[in-house]
Amino acid sequence: MARHGLLVLVLFLGWSGSVAGNPNARIFFLDLRGKLVSATPEGADRQVLIEGLKGQPDGIAIDVEAGHIYWTNMGDYAADDGSIERSNLDGSNVTTIVKAGGTWTGKQLVLDKQNGRLYWSDREGLRVMRVNLDGSGLETLVETGRGDEARKDQRNWCVGMAVDVAGGKIYWTQKGGDNANVGTIRRANLDLPRGQTAINRSDIEILFDGLPEPIDLELDLAKRHLYWTDRGNPPDGNTVNRTTLDGPHTRTILAGGFGETIGIALDLQGGRMFLTDLRGNVYSLKLDGSDRKTLFTGQGMLTGIAHADLTRATTRQQ
Numbered sequence: 001m002a003r004h005g006l007l008v009l010v011l012f013l014g015w016s017g018s019v020a021g022n023p024n025a026r027i028f029f030l031d032l033r034g035k036l037v038s039a040t041p042e043g044a045d046r047q048v049l050i051e052g053l054k055g056q057p058d059g060i061a062i063d064v065e066a067g068h069i070y071w072t073n074m075g076d077y078a079a080d081d082g083s084i085e086r087s088n089l090d091g092s093n094v095t096t097i098v099k100a101g102g103t104w105t106g107k108q109l110v111l112d113k114q115n116g117r118l119y120w121s122d123r124e125g126l127r128v129m130r131v132n133l134d135g136s137g138l139e140t141l142v143e144t145g146r147g148d149e150a151r152k153d154q155r156n157w158c159v160g161m162a163v164d165v166a167g168g169k170i171y172w173t174q175k176g177g178d179n180a181n182v183g184t185i186r187r188a189n190l191d192l193p194r195g196q197t198a199i200n201r202s203d204i205e206i207l208f209d210g211l212p213e214p215i216d217l218e219l220d221l222a223k224r225h226l227y228w229t230d231r232g233n234p235p236d237g238n239t240v241n242r243t244t245l246d247g248p249h250t251r252t253i254l255a256g257g258f259g260e261t262i263g264i265a266l267d268l269q270g271g272r273m274f275l276t277d278l279r280g281n282v283y284s285l286k287l288d289g290s291d292r293k294t295l296f297t298g299q300g301m302l303t304g305i306a307h308a309d310l311t312r313a314t315t316r317q318q
Contacts, residue, residue, distance in 0.1 A: 022270065024311040029263065029276050030057040030071060031300035036091060041267065041274070041284065041307065043295030049091030055083060055100075059109030059120055059161070060304035062089075063133075064313050070097065071304065072106030072120055082106040084118065084131070089313055097135040103127075108161040108216045108304065115165065121158035121172050124151055127198070128158055128172050142188060143198040144174060155182050160228060162217040165190070171226065173214040179232045183211035207249045212237035216304070218266045218273070219245070220287070229261040229275065240264065240275055240289065254289025263305035276302035
C-alpha cells in the first residue's frame with residue numbers, strides 16, 4: 001500500500017517544499033476511493049502516499065513531531081465496521097489504532113497532542129468519541145440516540161469535530177438530511193459532567209440550528225472564530241462559513257459555489273484555508289474567503305484535508 005519502504009522520509013530535506021511561504025508546509029487529503037495524497041499548499045509536488053486503502057477514509061490528522069498521519073475509515077455503513085488507522089508521514093507502516101467495529105462510521109478526526117488523544121464524530125454510531133493515541137481508553141463523550149429508529153433520523157448524525165483543549169470544549173455538527181435545513185452545530189465540555197453519561201449529559205449547547213447541511217469544523221482560537229463547511233444547496237449551501245465562538249453566533253458565508261464541500265483545514269500562520277469537495281477539487285482561500293484558487297481537480301471523491309508544518313518532523317523510524 002505505501003509508496004515507500006520502511007524509513008520515514010527526511011521531510012524537511014528530501015521532500016520538495018512549498019514554492020512560497022513556508023517551504024516545509026504540506027497539505028494531506030483523502031480520496032474516498034482509497035488514496036492518501038500530499039502536495040504543497042500551492043498545488044505542486046502531488047504525491048500519492050498510499051493507494052488501495054479499504055473502508056472509505058474520511059477524517060485526517062497529522063502528528064508532526066511523532067511523524068504520523070491518522071485517519072478514520074467509515075467502512076460499510078450497514079456493517080458497523082468503522083476504524084482508525086495510522087501511517088508514517090511517507091505512507092509507510094500502516095497500523096490499526098481502533099479496530100473495525102470500534103467506531104461505526106468515523107468522520108472528522110482531531111488530534112489533541114497535549115493529552116495524547118484523538119477525537120472524532122461517529123455518524124451512524126450517533127456519537128462523539130475519543131481514544132488514546134495507542135488505541136487504549138476508547139470512550140464515548142456524546143451519544144445522540146440509540147437503535148435503528150434513531151439512526152434513521154439524520155438529525156442525530158454526528159459529522160464534524162473540533163476541540164478546544166485550553167478552553168475545555170468540544171464542538172461537533174449534526175448534519176440532518178440532504179438539504180434538509182435542520183443541521184446543527186453544538187458544543188459541550190471536554191469531559192463528561194460528574195454522575196452523567198454520554199446520552200444524558202446536560203451541558204450541551206446548540207450554537208446554530210436550521211443550517212442546510214453542516215459538515216466539517218475548524219477553530220481559530222486566537223481570534224475566537226469557528227469555521228465550517230456546508231453541503232446544502234446554494235445559496236446557503238456548498239459554502240464555507242464563519243462565526244465567533246463567544247457570541248453573538250451570527251453566520252457569515254465566506255464563499256460558495258463548491259461541489260459538495262466537505263474537508264476544511266486552516267493555515268493560521270499563512271492566513272489561509274484549504275477545502276475539499278466530493279467532486280474531486282482542492283481549493284485555497286484567504287481566511288476571509290477571498291483570493292480563491294483551485295489547486296487540484298479530478299482527484300476522485302475527496303473527504304478530509306489537513307495542513308502541516310513539517311519543520312519538526314521526526315526522522316526516526318517508528
